[in-house]
Amino acid sequence: MDLPRLQAAILIISDTAFRDPSTDKAGDILSDIIAIDGNDQWESTKRDIVPDDVFAIQRTVSQYCDGEDYVNLLITTGGTGFAVKDNTPEAVAPLIHRHAPGLVHGMLQASLEVTPFALMSRPVAGVRNKTLIVTLPGSPKGAKENLQAILRLMPHACQQAAGGDSRKLHSGGIEKLEEDAGVRSNKRQKHHHDDHVHSHDHTHDHGAHVVPKAHTRPEDRPISNDPRAGPTSRYRESPYPMLSVEEAVSLVLAKSPAPEAIHVPVNGSLVGHFLAEDVEANDPVPAYRASIVDGYAVIVSETGLSTKGVFPVASVSHAAPGEISTLQRGQIARITTGAPLPPGANAVVMVEDTVLRSMTDDGQEEKVVEILTDQVKADENIREVGSDIKAGEVVLRKGDEITAVGGELGLLASIGKAEVMVYRKPVIGVLSTGDEIVMHDRARPLQLGEVRDCNRPTLMAAIKGWGFQVVDYGIAKDKPGSLEEHLRNALRNVDVIVTSGGVSMGELDLLKPTLERSLGGTIHFGRVNMKPGKPTTFATVPLKTSDGNPATKLVFSLPGNPASALVTSHLFVLPSLQHSSGKQGRHGLPRMKVQLEEDVRCDPKRPEYHRVSLTYGFNGLLHATSTGGQRSSKVMSLRRANGLLCLPVKEWTAPKGEIVDALLMGGV
Numbered sequence: 001m002d003l004p005r006l007q008a009a010i011l012i013i014s015d016t017a018f019r020d021p022s023t024d025k026a027g028d029i030l031s032d033i034i035a036i037d038g039n040d041q042w043e044s045t046k047r048d049i050v051p052d053d054v055f056a057i058q059r060t061v062s063q064y065c066d067g068e069d070y071v072n073l074l075i076t077t078g079g080t081g082f083a084v085k086d087n088t089p090e091a092v093a094p095l096i097h098r099h100a101p102g103l104v105h106g107m108l109q110a111s112l113e114v115t116p117f118a119l120m121s122r123p124v125a126g127v128r129n130k131t132l133i134v135t136l137p138g139s140p141k142g143a144k145e146n147l148q149a150i151l152r153l154m155p156h157a158c159q160q161a162a163g164g165d166s167r168k169l170h171s172g173g174i175e176k177l178e179e180d181a182g183v184r185s186n187k188r189q190k191h192h193h194d195d196h197v198h199s200h201d202h203t204h205d206h207g208a209h210v211v212p213k214a215h216t217r218p219e220d221r222p223i224s225n226d227p228r229a230g231p232t233s234r235y236r237e238s239p240y241p242m243l244s245v246e247e248a249v250s251l252v253l254a255k256s257p258a259p260e261a262i263h264v265p266v267n268g269s270l271v272g273h274f275l276a277e278d279v280e281a282n283d284p285v286p287a288y289r290a291s292i293v294d295g296y297a298v299i300v301s302e303t304g305l306s307t308k309g310v311f312p313v314a315s316v317s318h319a320a321p322g323e324i325s326t327l328q329r330g331q332i333a334r335i336t337t338g339a340p341l342p343p344g345a346n347a348v349v350m351v352e353d354t355v356l357r358s359m360t361d362d363g364q365e366e367k368v369v370e371i372l373t374d375q376v377k378a379d380e381n382i383r384e385v386g387s388d389i390k391a392g393e394v395v396l397r398k399g400d401e402i403t404a405v406g407g408e409l410g411l412l413a414s415i416g417k418a419e420v421m422v423y424r425k426p427v428i429g430v431l432s433t434g435d436e437i438v439m440h441d442r443a444r445p446l447q448l449g450e451v452r453d454c455n456r457p458t459l460m461a462a463i464k465g466w467g468f469q470v471v472d473y474g475i476a477k478d479k480p481g482s483l484e485e486h487l488r489n490a491l492r493n494v495d496v497i498v499t500s501g502g503v504s505m506g507e508l509d510l511l512k513p514t515l516e517r518s519l520g521g522t523i524h525f526g527r528v529n530m531k532p533g534k535p536t537t538f539a540t541v542p543l544k545t546s547d548g549n550p551a552t553k554l555v556f557s558l559p560g561n562p563a564s565a566l567v568t569s570h571l572f573v574l575p576s577l578q579h580s581s582g583k584q585g586r587h588g589l590p591r592m593k594v595q596l597e598e599d600v601r602c603d604p605k606r607p608e609y610h611r612v613s614l615t616y617g618f619n620g621l622l623h624a625t626s627t628g629g630q631r632s633s634k635v636m637s638l639r640r641a642n643g644l645l646c647l648p649v650k651e652w653t654a655p656k657g658e659i660v661d662a663l664l665m666g667g668v
């Protein structure tokens with residue numbers, strides 16, 4: 001019988017082989033069997049490798065079975081054992097439209113003749129659309145035995161599955177079939193033949209047994225596109241569930257690493273950090289008894305002897321610290337505000353209560369001064385040791401910010417802190433993605449389709465403005481290798497990566513697959529119900545640091561549109577960075593009420609963050625003026641935007657004068 005050649009594919013299911021295809025042995029062996037034992041009935045076999053992942057398996061199986069260029073036979077190898085990661089039967093069984101337990105039986109029986117361990121395999125077999133699927137074990141030996149047990153029967157089964165004319169196929173009876181297949185059974189009794197063939201035709205009686213069936217289509221389940229698949233097999237619609245902005249922010253905060261305390265020297269670099277400890281004063285402030293007025297240090301007798309009278313001026317207390325001589329009874333010493341009281345003195349008389357009587361011969365210093373009052377009491381006009389801050393007193397609390405206003409830094413300095421514990425601030429790497437993106441300062445003029453990279457400079461400026469260190473990772477091309485290399489490089493060196501571009505449905509979305517498949521990351525969300533910024537994506541990637549400790553790195557993949565990137569960085573990246581730097585209380589941009597300077601249309605479907613310029617109005621309110629066309633690609637709308645109106649989801653035009661909520665992005 002002259003049968004047309006059939007198309008087979010081998011799907012290797014193995015995490016190890018997926019990472020390193022050279023480790024796979026089964027693929028070559030199975031191809032050889034098909035070529036050698038296949039009776040010349042098979043085209044050269046296609047081959048593919050997927051990890052032990054139900055969704056990945058299902059997607060690839062569907063690709064081979066659904067659509068015009070289906071294969072006749074799809075053989076999988078691997079993942080049929082009892083190990084936890086062995087998922088193949090669970091992945092494949094729900095995809096099978098018509099099960100073929102006979103093939104399963106045959107394979108098991110063949111292997112069982114070799115080893116009782118054959119029973120440790122859990123194969124499934126059956127037909128999906130027009131493709132026969134058979135799952136073989138992962139061991140090359142087991143796979144080989146199983147395939148050899150059934151291969152001769154496959155052309156016939158595949159023909160029928162593909163809708164071949166069964167009467168014609170069976171016209172020679174079972175003997176003819178066996179002959180075509182090159183098999184002959186010893187056990188078979190002649191008079192059973194036709195019955196056998198007949199029942200064989202009717203084994204897919206729906207009432208016979210319940211086939212497990214998934215209720216969602218695999219392509220509806222959230223996992224990133226396979227970058228190796230062509231554009232037609234990519235999702236037309238994002239498979240990620242739509243989160244509200246609040247849900248997305250909560251998720252970001254929940255996944256952001258806890259703040260990490262570090263010891264740092266007290267200097268200007270502390271600004272913007274949050275304290276990780278209560279800070280106690282080492283030394284009292286002031287550290288010595290000091291005058292609070294300009295005047296004369298005196299000795300007020302406990303017996304109430306008057307200070308009134310004429311006194312020689314013994315010393316001038318602007319001497320270098322440590323060199324102040326003791327005041328003797330009957331002397332006074334000139335003293336300036338804040339200067340230390342000379343030893344022996346116990347009060348200060350204000351200069352206003354005195355008269356200069358005579359100068360030294362050189363006319364440079366006071367010699368004799370008359371004190372006009374006898375009302376001065378002991379300790380008068382003296383600031384006591386520790387009257388401002390006592391030694392051991394807590395002056396700053398854990399969680400307090402060292403602000404750029406400077407007061408906290410000054411306080412730390414005044415109590416003699418050389419080092420404090422603060423929370424480390426995350427370091428952020430920024431990169432842009434896309435083949436069309438070019439450096440903004442490239443000398444050559446733009447070619448058709450090229451776009452200057454404005455997101456990287458914008459995002460770097462914003463992040464720096466929030467007070468974080470930023471590292472520039474340039475532009476990654478839309479090639480799996482380029483993107484992965486950029487990301488790996490950044491992951492090694494920074495805590496958080498912010499990318500822009502390559503997450504919208506229309507774009508070649510390499511980011512999600514690279515994060516998930518190549519870097520072992522988890523995508524926590526890929527869609528947010530907001531305008532602009534819907535495709536905003538957030539992922540975590542587990543890593544080991546150079547000292548072997550586990551660490552979690554965050555990746556924010558923002559949309560490529562400039563307005564979307566700016567808005568979503570403020571809404572999602574900022575709170576995460578604040579959280580990881582130990583900021584307490586509310587995270588994110590400050591929210592306030594502002595008054596509209598013009599009518600503003602709301603979006604009836606998505607909460608909109610409308611870029612506005614906020615200015616102080618005469619009525620004491622902040623006034624909001626739209627920065628213009630709000631389409632997410634509009635670069636002009638970024639100019640002078642220091643606020644975001646939070647517009648409700650409503651079929652409504654908020655009128656001029658209306659008070660609405662706004663987020664403050666920058667200074668007013």
Ligand SMILES: *[C@@H]1O[C@H](CO)[C@@H](O)[C@H](O)[C@H]1NC(C)=O
Nearest residue numbers: 065066067068097128129130
């Ligand atoms: C194959 O089966 C799937 C799932 O039942 C179905 O959606 C698809 O249209 C079928 N394709 C063909 C070519 O029969």
Ligand SMILES: *[C@@H]1O[C@H](CO)[C@@H](O)[C@H](O)[C@H]1NC(C)=O
Nearest residue numbers: 264265266267268269270271
């Ligand atoms: C603060 O001290 C650290 C560590 O010695 C140093 O790296 C940094 O440059 C200093 N910053 C300033 C502003 O002096």
